[in-house]
Amino acid sequence: MDSMQLVTPAIGLMFWTVVIFVLLLILLKKFAWKPILKAVDDRNNSINDALSSAEKARSEMEQLSADNDKILNEARIQRDSIIKEARDIKNKTIADAKNKASIEAEKIISSAKEQIKNEKMKAMTELKNEIADISIQMAEKIIKTELKDAKSQKKLIEEDLKKQMN
Amino acid sequence: MISSSFKKSIFTLLLLNLSLGNFFATESDNNTSYKSENEVYNPVPSIMHHISDAHEWHLWGEGDKSFSIPLPIILYTEGNFDIFMSSDFNHGHAKIIKDNRTYSVDHHGHISEDSGLSFIDFSITKNVASMLIGLLVLLLIFGISGLKAKNNKGAPSGVLSFLEPLILFVRDDIVKPNIGKNYNKYLPYLLTLFFFILVNNLLGLLPGSANVTGNIAITLVLSFITLLVTNFSGNKSYWGHIFNPPGVPLLLMPIMIPIEIVGIFTKPFALMIRLFANISAGHIIILSLISLIFMAQSGLGNLAAWSLSPVAVVFVLFMDLIEVLVAFLQAYIFTLLTSLFIGLATVDHH
Numbered sequence: 001m002d003s004m005q006l007v008t009p010a011i012g013l014m015f016w017t018v019v020i021f022v023l024l025l026i027l028l029k030k031f032a033w034k035p036i037l038k039a040v041d042d043r044n045n046s047i048n049d050a051l052s053s054a055e056k057a058r059s060e061m062e063q064l065s066a067d068n069d070k071i072l073n074e075a076r077i078q079r080d081s082i083i084k085e086a087r088d089i090k091n092k093t094i095a096d097a098k099n100k101a102s103i104e105a106e107k108i109i110s111s112a113k114e115q116i117k118n119e120k121m122k123a124m125t126e127l128k129n130e131i132a133d134i135s136i137q138m139a140e141k142i143i144k145t146e147l148k149d150a151k152s153q154k155k156l157i158e159e160d161l162k163k164q165m166n
Numbered sequence: 167m168i169s170s171s172f173k174k175s176i177f178t179l180l181l182l183n184l185s186l187g188n189f190f191a192t193e194s195d196n197n198t199s200y201k202s203e204n205e206v207y208n209p210v211p212s213i214m215h216h217i218s219d220a221h222e223w224h225l226w227g228e229g230d231k232s233f234s235i236p237l238p239i240i241l242y243t244e245g246n247f248d249i250f251m252s253s254d255f256n257h258g259h260a261k262i263i264k265d266n267r268t269y270s271v272d273h274h275g276h277i278s279e280d281s282g283l284s285f286i287d288f289s290i291t292k293n294v295a296s297m298l299i300g301l302l303v304l305l306l307i308f309g310i311s312g313l314k315a316k317n318n319k320g321a322p323s324g325v326l327s328f329l330e331p332l333i334l335f336v337r338d339d340i341v342k343p344n345i346g347k348n349y350n351k352y353l354p355y356l357l358t359l360f361f362f363i364l365v366n367n368l369l370g371l372l373p374g375s376a377n378v379t380g381n382i383a384i385t386l387v388l389s390f391i392t393l394l395v396t397n398f399s400g401n402k403s404y405w406g407h408i409f410n411p412p413g414v415p416l417l418l419m420p421i422m423i424p425i426e427i428v429g430i431f432t433k434p435f436a437l438m439i440r441l442f443a444n445i446s447a448g449h450i451i452i453l454s455l456i457s458l459i460f461m462a463q464s465g466l467g468n469l470a471a472w473s474l475s476p477v478a479v480v481f482v483l484f485m486d487l488i489e490v491l492v493a494f495l496q497a498y499i500f501t502l503l504t505s506l507f508i509g510l511a512t513v514d515h516h
Contacts, residue, residue, distance in 0.1 A: 006446070011286055012294075013294060039315035100478060
């Protein structure tokens with residue numbers, strides 16, 4: 001076996017290599033490279049599309065959350081103003097009630113005072129009458145007793161006269 | 167007899183220990199000129215036998231007791247195709263007679279016509295059969311992948327998920343950067359080239375397999391296709407650089423133009439030699455390491471051979487792993503350089 005054989009290309013082998021390689025090229029091009037590369041490109045496109053739509057959705061979300069914040073802020077302000085209003089109404093109501101109550105109380109007090117005064121006057125009048133009656137009765141009794149003798153009558157008249165002349 | 171039973175046990179050992187490697191080393195064909203009682207075993211004939219093409223797929227045994235898968239022999243002689251099986255030669259004992267043509271085979275496997283007629287050998291040799299197996303493997307795995315890619319729009323699955331990164335590696339890291347924007351036109355050819363070389367490199371590493379990509383006829387065809395594709399896609403500036411090299415003084419033109427023309431052929435020629443030499447060299451190293459055992463046995467005795475064999479086995483295993491790397495590397499380099507040549511021929515300078 002000479003060593004030149006190694007570097008001497010055999011014609012038959014070259015022929016079959018061409019046949020097999022060309023056949024392989026045609027078949028693989030049709031059944032492998034085209035569908036596989038197409039699938040890869042389609043997938044790349046769909047990934048790109050998905051990424052861009054995700055980006056879009058994200059910016060929409062951002063917009064939405066910004067809107068939300070705005071609405072929330074407005075709501076907060078509105079809530080604060082409502083609370084403030086309610087507090088004012090409450091204070092006013094309390095103050096009004098207090099006023100009314102004090103006026104009413106004053107009225108009641110003054111009418112009570114009036115009544116007390118009237119009652120007092122009445123009582124005083126009655127008392128006076130009573131006292132006058134009692135005084136008269138006492139005077140009657142005293143007179144009755146004092147005027148038992150002439151001397152004491154005289155003395156009484158004198159004292160009376162003295163008083164009146166003064 | 168002792169030596170032959172020793173060899174048998176070594177073979178059993180190697181079969182048990184190795185999953186890869188062309189270690190079906192046949193003995194030099196019972197030829198006393200290679201081996202005698204006091205001469206050291208000469209591994210060259212059996213190594214040459216293993217890396218060469220053959221008309222039958224030899225698996226084991228020697229001479230009349232050898233076992234081979236018979237392959238069809240197709241001979242074109244004077245306008246006639248003579249087709250018969252390699253087993254019809256009956257280990258060289260029989261002659262094939264077709265009309266006026268008588269074919270015989272010598273113990274090296276060379277076929278000759280007895281009356282001296284010349285013929286062209288279109289046989290399905292061991293390498294052709296191996297290439298056909300490679301073709302089937304490629305069609306099977308890529309056919310399935312193609313169907314999967316067609317039917318499944320989601321993420322790749324199964325064999326496609328393994329092949330897709332390789333395909334995209336060839337496209338995005340080899341073809342695209344070297345060819346540029348017109349890469350799509352050349353992509354099917356370059357992908358086929360890459361996977362043809364890769365699969366045949368890997369098939370060549372299987373025990374008992376053929377040395378396809380380490381055969382010069384096959385690398386010649388592949389590099390010739392590169393030559394054709396490169397030059398047929400060459401643009402104005404490519405041919406301009408060859409026949410009117412810019413910036414070269416007129417007096418130097420008679421030297422420069424022939425150099426440039428030779429350059430057209432040296433680039434694919436280097437491709438041819440590189441693939442052939444790398445793959446053949448790997449096979450030769452593995453076979454040589456195995457042969458070390460037989461050399462030690464014939465030169466130093468059985469004990470030396472037994473103690474050397476584990477060392478040889480470890481080295482062979484190591485070489486086999488390197489060969490797996492080389493299988494990928496050479497497919498990569500061949501495709502890379504082909505893309506580079508195409509890119510240089512089609513580059514737009516303006």
